[in-house]
Amino acid sequence: MIVLAAALLAVSPASPSVCRDGTTADEAVTAVYDLVSVPAGSSWDWDRIGALFVDRGMFVTMIPRVDGAVMSKADLPTLRAQTETAYAKSGFIEREYRRETRIFGDIASIYSSFYIALPQANDRPLARGLHHFQLVRGDGCWRIVSNISQMEGAGWTLSPAFAQKSTSR
Numbered sequence: 001m002i003v004l005a006a007a008l009l010a011v012s013p014a015s016p017s018v019c020r021d022g023t024t025a026d027e028a029v030t031a032v033y034d035l036v037s038v039p040a041g042s043s044w045d046w047d048r049i050g051a052l053f054v055d056r057g058m059f060v061t062m063i064p065r066v067d068g069a070v071m072s073k074a075d076l077p078t079l080r081a082q083t084e085t086a087y088a089k090s091g092f093i094e095r096e097y098r099r100e101t102r103i104f105g106d107i108a109s110i111y112s113s114f115y116i117a118l119p120q121a122n123d124r125p126l127a128r129g130l131h132h133f134q135l136v137r138g139d140g141c142w143r144i145v146s147n148i149s150q151m152e153g154a155g156w157t158l159s160p161a162f163a164q165k166s167t168s169r
Contacts, residue, residue: 054145
């Protein structure tokens with residue numbers, strides 16, 4: 001396996017990239033929160049969001065139900081189609097409560113609890129959950145490979161440690 005990985009790296013040309021938002025793994029995740037929180041009448045900066053992800057990205061959201069969770073899957077183009085019209089009039093807020101980052105070499109795993117709200121609801125949470133971001137570092141930039149999210153509901157609640165706003169953010 002190591003020989004195969006080394007061979008693939010040897011034939012894959014390194015492409016220089018500019019890190020606007022992904023100098024660190026934490027910076028990449030912070031940028032996602034900043035970019036998806038927009039006032040009514042605004043849209044997301046899809047070029048900048050796209051630059052934070054590897055290829056088309058992968059998003060999986062588990063939405064609990066009494067009879068079992070419903071899984072929602074999307075990539076960046078699908079997410080764009082779903083959100084462009086849904087939040088164009090209302091706006092959208094997603095804010096982080098707390099984060100735990102683990103890095104080993106060029107991979108990172110970040111757990112980030114969050115809430116979502118609409119601007120006209122005065123930032124009052126409509127829903128809460130936990131993101132699990134998986135990131136890789138290449139050419140000095142951290143990029144998100146995927147994000148798996150678990151929403152609260154049907155007996156699932158954020159642990160007390162993740163349900164409170166971190167004082168360091």
